[in-house]
Structure formats: structure tokens, C-alpha cells
Amino acid sequence: MSRLPFYITTPIYYVNSVPHLGTAYTTLAADALARYRRMTGHDVFFLTGLDEHGQKVAQAAEENGMTPQEWCDSIAPRFTEAWEMLQITNDDFIRTTEERHKQGVQAFWTSLHDKGCLYKDSYEGWYCVPDETFYSEDQLEEGKCPGCGRDVEFIREENWFFKLSEFADRLLEHYEAHPAFVQPETRRNEVVSFVRGGLKDLSISRTTFEWGVPLPFDEGHVTYVWIDALLNYVTAAGYGADDPDLAARFERYWPAQVHFVGKDIIRFHCVIWPAMLMAAGIPLPETVFAHGFLLTKGEKMSKSKGNAQSPADLVERFGSDAYRYYFLRDVQFGADGSISMESMVQRYNGDLANDWGNLCSRLFNMAGKYFDGVVPASPATGPTEADETLLEIAAALPQRYEAAMTTFDYVGALEATWDLIKEANRYIENEAPWNLAKSEETLPRLEAVIYNALEAVRIAAVFCAPVMPSTSAEVWRRLGLEDIHTVEDIRSVTAWGGLAAGSHVMKGDPLFPRIYEEE
Numbered sequence: 001m002s003r004l005p006f007y008i009t010t011p012i013y014y015v016n017s018v019p020h021l022g023t024a025y026t027t028l029a030a031d032a033l034a035r036y037r038r039m040t041g042h043d044v045f046f047l048t049g050l051d052e053h054g055q056k057v058a059q060a061a062e063e064n065g066m067t068p069q070e071w072c073d074s075i076a077p078r079f080t081e082a083w084e085m086l087q088i089t090n091d092d093f094i095r096t097t098e099e100r101h102k103q104g105v106q107a108f109w110t111s112l113h114d115k116g117c118l119y120k121d122s123y124e125g126w127y128c129v130p131d132e133t134f135y136s137e138d139q140l141e142e143g144k145c146p147g148c149g150r151d152v153e154f155i156r157e158e159n160w161f162f163k164l165s166e167f168a169d170r171l172l173e174h175y176e177a178h179p180a181f182v183q184p185e186t187r188r189n190e191v192v193s194f195v196r197g198g199l200k201d202l203s204i205s206r207t208t209f210e211w212g213v214p215l216p217f218d219e220g221h222v223t224y225v226w227i228d229a230l231l232n233y234v235t236a237a238g239y240g241a242d243d244p245d246l247a248a249r250f251e252r253y254w255p256a257q258v259h260f261v262g263k264d265i266i267r268f269h270c271v272i273w274p275a276m277l278m279a280a281g282i283p284l285p286e287t288v289f290a291h292g293f294l295l296t297k298g299e300k301m302s303k304s305k306g307n308a309q310s311p312a313d314l315v316e317r318f319g320s321d322a323y324r325y326y327f328l329r330d331v332q333f334g335a336d337g338s339i340s341m342e343s344m345v346q347r348y349n350g351d352l353a354n355d356w357g358n359l360c361s362r363l364f365n366m367a368g369k370y371f372d373g374v375v376p377a378s379p380a381t382g383p384t385e386a387d388e389t390l391l392e393i394a395a396a397l398p399q400r401y402e403a404a405m406t407t408f409d410y411v412g413a414l415e416a417t418w419d420l421i422k423e424a425n426r427y428i429e430n431e432a433p434w435n436l437a438k439s440e441e442t443l444p445r446l447e448a449v450i451y452n453a454l455e456a457v458r459i460a461a462v463f464c465a466p467v468m469p470s471t472s473a474e475v476w477r478r479l480g481l482e483d484i485h486t487v488e489d490i491r492s493v494t495a496w497g498g499l500a501a502g503s504h505v506m507k508g509d510p511l512f513p514r515i516y517e518e519e
């Protein structure tokens with residue numbers, strides 16, 4: 001039990017929307033990292049879930065003739081089904097209407113109240129219900145919400161406030177001492193300059209509706225939905241739980257290694273959230289990583305603009321593995337990226353059908369044709385220059401991949417993997433097993449070439465597995481190996497020579513049948 005804990009989260013998604021390409025993007029990035037960390041021997045706790053409180057949820061429920069809870073219960077399966085379709089391996093799925101969450105939120109408020117970090121005051125200002133966000137008069141743009149451009153409501157009520165303004169210096173010190181806390185760098189600069197501009201105390205409660213977690217010391221107040229949502233990261237891990245098993249979970253996994261968020265919510269995650277944790281005396285997460293927007297023809301992917309395609313449509317056309325590959329390979333995680341059907345077809349046919357799928361098919365067919373599917377003995381003759389090149393690329397891959405994943409660089413990790421796949425294709429082309437098979441004399445060389453190429457495929461499949469779990473499992477199955485998802489020591493598993501002579505290689509259908517673009 002010496003495995004290091006690795007706690008990774010996505011934001012919890014707002015229940016007034018169904019899963020779309022944006023929420024799927026964050027979730028599958030987190031999943032790929034969670035899967036990789038399990039393969040590097042970590043004890044992973046991967047959390048996602050739903051944000052189910054707030055005025056907007058209450059309103060939507062009413063419009064649909066349901067109670068808020070019924071409304072949430074009707075939407076929740078849309079998310080769990082989408083995550084299943086995308087092969088998401090979350091270890092927990094928190095819903096903020098669960099008792100364990102409410103209990104944790106109330107424990108948190110009691111703690112802050114006892115520590116004198118809260119006070120009651122009257123609030124006057126503007127509120128954007130769709131965004132569930134407060135604005136002062138001077139923040140409005142032409143009288144509308146500066147975030148979404150919609151109408152705002154004037155609010156005048158007694159609220160509880162959190163003394164956020166007192167935390168500016170401590171936050172700045174933390175950013176300074178922990179350069180990895182906010183990533184990437186551009187977001188870090190943005191956060192630092194925002195905090196340097198001064199912080200205002202934050203309204204943390206509402207009294208005009210009831211759909212939220214009541215403050216334990218003032219029952220007429222419910223928790224402001226954003227604060228409620230942020231607390232999921234600790235409540236799911238067991239913060240404030242009476243249950244000793246859950247409390248032990250908190251000890252084990254908190255602080256989180258990384259929160260993945262969209263760049264539009266970094267103030268909540270990089271300013272308010274750490275200040276709340278500081279106030280409560282809870283350690284801060286190691287990293288908040290903000291990814292960019294997915295753009296279609298230069299516009300942000302959003303439902304209101306009508307350009308959000310559903311993940312299900314794309315999965316139906318390309319398959320779940322190819323979907324995952326495309327979004328992590330074509331968009332640099334952390335930057336905005338354009339996505340399109342054209343580029344998705346290109347990636348699919350080029351990288352997956354031609355490079356990876358074709359390598360596997362050819363090789364498995366040749367192993368069948370020349371050796372009845374029996375893996376030849378690992379080469380007895382000394383390696384040639386071509387062999388050495390292949391071996392060197394395979395030997396460098398674990399470190400290159402690890403370096404890329406440490407910086408959340410999925411493109412880099414996949415490029416490193418593709419260097420091996422491309423070299424294996426080149427190797428087969430140059431060594432031409434079909435010529436070596438023509439004479440008895442070159443049989444030892446034929447054995448060496450097939451063995452080496454199969455070994456490259458075995459190793460490449462391991463590094464493809466975090467992003468494309470199904471096809472990697474299938475490649476390993478065809479190589480006669482055990483379940484690839486049981487790998488817990490990627491370094492030793494991917495050391496050269498792991499493929500045992502005598503095991504049976506199976507042929508099968510193409511892993512990525514070519515897609516012909518319809519006009």
C-alpha cells in the first residue's frame with residue numbers, strides 16, 4: 001500500500017445543460033490523465049459530478065412542472081450515460097443535492113463562522129440568473145450582464161459575506177511560492193493581476209429562494225450556488241463527514257493534485273476557492289489547470305449559439321476512442337483550439353486508420369502468414385542499425401511521455417507515441433518482410449523483423465491506452481496478452497523484450513476502418 005494518492009477533478013457540471021463537447025472535453029482529459037496515473041502505480045481518485053442547486057435550477061424545474069429534485073434526477077442520467085459512452089473511469093460522482101455534500105458544506109460554514117471570517121450585511125446590486133453571478137453597477141455593460149449579455153436582476157437583501165478582501169496578500173504569496181498552482185502561465189498572470197487590483201468581500205448567501213444548502217447558523221439563508229459547487233472537491237473526498245471511512249478518505253486524498261477547469265471559471269477556482277480553504281485552515285490543491293475554449297469557425301462552442309454538436313453524434317460516426325484521440329491530439333490542452341468535422345476526418349484517416357490501425361493489421365497478418373500466428377523467438381542475431389533506431393525510440397518513450405503528461409501536454413504525449421508508431425511503419429517498409437520470406441536463408445532476419453515490430457506495437461498500445469482504452473485492449477488481446485487495464489508499472493511493462501516467444505497473435509477486423517467523407 002505504498003502507492004501515492006492522485007486526486008484529480010473536473011468542475012461539477014451545471015444540471016441545466018446536458019453534456020456537450022465542452023464538458024466532454026474537460027472530462028475526457030481528466031480521464032486520460034487518471035488512466036495514465038493508474039498505470040504509473042498511483043492510487044487515483046477521479047471525481048466528477050453535478051452542480052444541482054441555484055435559482056436557475058429552481059426556475060427550470062418550475063417551468064417543467066417538476067420539483068427541483070425531480071428536475072435534477074431527470075437530467076443526471078444524461079451525464080452518467082454520456083460518461084459511460086466516452087469510457088470515463090471516474091471513481092466518484094458527486095451530486096450537490098446529496099446528504100454527504102450538504103453535511104460537508106454546513107461543516108465548512110460552521111468552521112468559517114467560528115473563525116470570524118463571515119459577517120452579515122445588506123447587499124445591493126445586480127444578479128445574472130443564467131450565470132448565477134453578482135455584479136456591481138459599474139461592472140454592467142450597457143445595463144446587461146458583462147458575462148453573457150443577458151438581462152440582470154436588481155437585488156437588495158441581507159446576505160452573509162466572506163471576508164475575501166483580507167486574503168489578497170496571502171493569495172499573492174501563495175502564487176509566488178507555488179508557481180505551479182495556476183497553469184498555464186497566461187492564466188497565472190491573469191489571476192495575479194486580478195488579485196493585485198484588490199479583492200472585495202464576497203456575498204455567500206441568498207434569501208430570496210430556497211433551493212440550496214441552508215447556512216447552519218442562519219436557516220433563512222441558502223449558500224450561493226458557486227460556493228456550494230466549489231466545496232464539492234472537499235465534500236466528495238469526505239470533508240465534514242461523520243462516517244469514519246469517508247473521513248479517512250479525506251485524509252488520504254486531500255489536497256487534490258489537480259483541478260481541471262475551463263478558463264472562464266478561473267477566478268472562482270484560483271482566487272475564491274483558495275481563499276476559502278485558507279480561511280478554513282484546509283491545505284490548497286497543488287494545481288488548477290485551465291484549458292481553453294473549443295472553437296468552431298472561430299466561435300466558442302456554446303449551446304446558445306447553436307453550434308454545439310452532441311458528443312453522441314460524433315461517437316456514433318467515429319467511435320469513442322477516436323473521439324477521445326481527436327480532442328486531445330488536435331487541440332493543445334490549455335489553449336483555444338479550432339475543431340471541425342474536416343480535421344476530425346483527417347486525423348482519423350491519417351493517424352488512426354493509416355498509421356496505427358494499418359500497422360497492427362499488416363503485422364498481425366504477416367505473423368499469421370509467416371509463422372502461423374506464433375510469436376518468433378526474440379532475435380538471436382545482433383541488432384542492425386534499423387533495429388537500434390526502433391529500440392532507441394521505444395526506450396525514450398516512457399520518459400518523453402511522462403514529461404509531457406506532467407505538464408498536461410497531451411499533444412506531446414501522443415506525438416511521442418506516434419514517433420514509435422511511425423518508426424515501426426518505416427521499419428516494416430524498409431525491412432520488407434515479404435522479401436525476407438522468399439528464402440530459407442533470410443528466415444532468421446524475418447523472425448527478428450516480425451518480433452521487433454510486434455514488440456513496438458505492444459509498447460505503443462500501452463501508451464495509447466490512456467487516450468484510446470478500447471483499441472489498446474483489443475491490440476493486447478490480439479497479441480495474446482492479459483488485460484491492458486491491469487498495468488500498474490508502465491516502465492517495466494514497456495521495457496523492450498516483454499513479448500514472449502511462442503504466444504499466439506490473432507488477426508481481426510480493422511481497428512479504424514477508413515471513413516469516406518460524404519459530400
Ligand SMILES: [Zn+2]
Nearest residue numbers: 128131145148
Ligand atoms: Zn450573465
